Amino acid sequence: MIIKKFQGNTETEAILLAKDELGKEAIVTNVKVIKPKGLARLFKKPTYEITAALDETPPKTELSRRESIKAMFKDNPDIILDDGPEEKSSKEKEAVSSIEGAKQLEQRISNIATLLEKQIGSAKKEASAETKDEKADIEESKEKDRNNACLQLIKEQLLANEVDEKYISQLITEIEPTLKKDSSVENILSGIYQKIVLKLGKTEVMGVTSKKARFVFFIGPTGVGKTTTIAKLASKLKLDMKLNVALMTADTYRIAAVDQLKTYAEILQVPLKVVYSDTELKDAYEEMKSFDIVLIDTAGRSHRDKQQREDIEKLINAIPEEQRDIFLVLSITTKYKDLIRITEAYSEIAKYRLIFTKLDETDTLGNIFNVKLLTGAPLSYATFGQKVPNDIARLDAQMIAKQLLGGSD
Numbered sequence: 001m002i003i004k005k006f007q008g009n010t011e012t013e014a015i016l017l018a019k020d021e022l023g024k025e026a027i028v029t030n031v032k033v034i035k036p037k038g039l040a041r042l043f044k045k046p047t048y049e050i051t052a053a054l055d056e057t058p059p060k061t062e063l064s065r066r067e068s069i070k071a072m073f074k075d076n077p078d079i080i081l082d083d084g085p086e087e088k089s090s091k092e093k094e095a096v097s098s099i100e101g102a103k104q105l106e107q108r109i110s111n112i113a114t115l116l117e118k119q120i121g122s123a124k125k126e127a128s129a130e131t132k133d134e135k136a137d138i139e140e141s142k143e144k145d146r147n148n149a150c151l152q153l154i155k156e157q158l159l160a161n162e163v164d165e166k167y168i169s170q171l172i173t174e175i176e177p178t179l180k181k182d183s184s185v186e187n188i189l190s191g192i193y194q195k196i197v198l199k200l201g202k203t204e205v206m207g208v209t210s211k212k213a214r215f216v217f218f219i220g221p222t223g224v225g226k227t228t229t230i231a232k233l234a235s236k237l238k239l240d241m242k243l244n245v246a247l248m249t250a251d252t253y254r255i256a257a258v259d260q261l262k263t264y265a266e267i268l269q270v271p272l273k274v275v276y277s278d279t280e281l282k283d284a285y286e287e288m289k290s291f292d293i294v295l296i297d298t299a300g301r302s303h304r305d306k307q308q309r310e311d312i313e314k315l316i317n318a319i320p321e322e323q324r325d326i327f328l329v330l331s332i333t334t335k336y337k338d339l340i341r342i343t344e345a346y347s348e349i350a351k352y353r354l355i356f357t358k359l360d361e362t363d364t365l366g367n368i369f370n371v372k373l374l375t376g377a378p379l380s381y382a383t384f385g386q387k388v389p390n391d392i393a394r395l396d397a398q399m400i401a402k403q404l405l406g407g408s409d
Ligand SMILES: Nc1nc2c(ncn2[C@@H]2O[C@H](COP(=O)(O)OP(=O)(O)OP(=O)(O)O)[C@@H](O)[C@H]2O)c(=O)[nH]1
Pocket: 221, 222, 223, 224, 225, 226, 227, 228, 229, 251, 257, 298, 299, 300, 301, 357, 358, 359, 360, 361, 383, 384, 385, 386, 391
């Protein structure tokens, strides 16, 4: 960290000098008025001295931040299936581990915390109150200022990650009453971190719990990566988990779409069934009952078209509710405004879990948090590249929270 003093005829002039030299990220930690002494008092105006500090952590480039998101998910143990109660951790356990996670929040946030503490520390020294009561009042208001400054920084961090303002305010409103006068910056961060983790909730992936076959639908807008995601999952289920997998496609609107899945089916040596209607899907259901899991591709449809939505609904209803799972596939690069409309339209069709694709094409994960809070749907997988089968992993609330708070910088 660089700490330097600057002087000017006015406070603003001194601040401008500091920002000029240290950059706009510099923070003013102290302001002092220097009154001229002796005779000079008569003809010289006071000057202003400010102390400015700069956190030297170099800003990550867009590319390296994307790489870090990718690396984070790559390191996540590849849990593709939910298999049994062992995996289901209690809320208590989650809370404990999220505190541990909070402690791990890395360099950038802790540098900000140090800067803030310094700022408050020097302000405290400056406070020259007469009485004990006045001193206590000043102390209290400084602590409040510190809490506010910290919340402001957290807000900025979340905004930079494109978390919707509405949800940021919600988080801050919830955390504010729990803050004590003397909350440390780390406590505030840890509180926000835990709230984010709890709001993101437990991820729910595919499960093969019953003896009956599971029929898993992948729905969503065009080009988000539905077919590629199916190929990734099919490969993991068959090769890593040794399950009896079949593929099905109801995407018969484009010839190339069937060919795309056919190629994957051939490579993986799994059967592929093409269905042209919900009636055919009902027949296929009877035929494929003996498989562990059947992954069903659907055509990317416009969420605006009611008829197209109804077609998908009919397909889904061709499979008994207790045997089907539905995943809504969304690209994280889609504008949040559009994601609102898309998720609303699909909510009318069915209850779904969320898959986010193309995490390698962004450096902000705010959309995951926004859509989770908007829909209440469980999070499941994330994909972060075109490579089949490796670029897929289970989403993890703690990882997302850490990223949203700038933890991996
Ligand atoms: N960068 C990146 N590209 C991806 C990812 N997943 C899929 N893609 C690419 O996105 C493009 C579309 O993928 P598809 O799997 O065909 O998408 P789809 O949703 O099935 O598309 P439609 O069937 O046309 O609706 C392809 O070029 C994929 O390689 C990902 O996680 N990251």
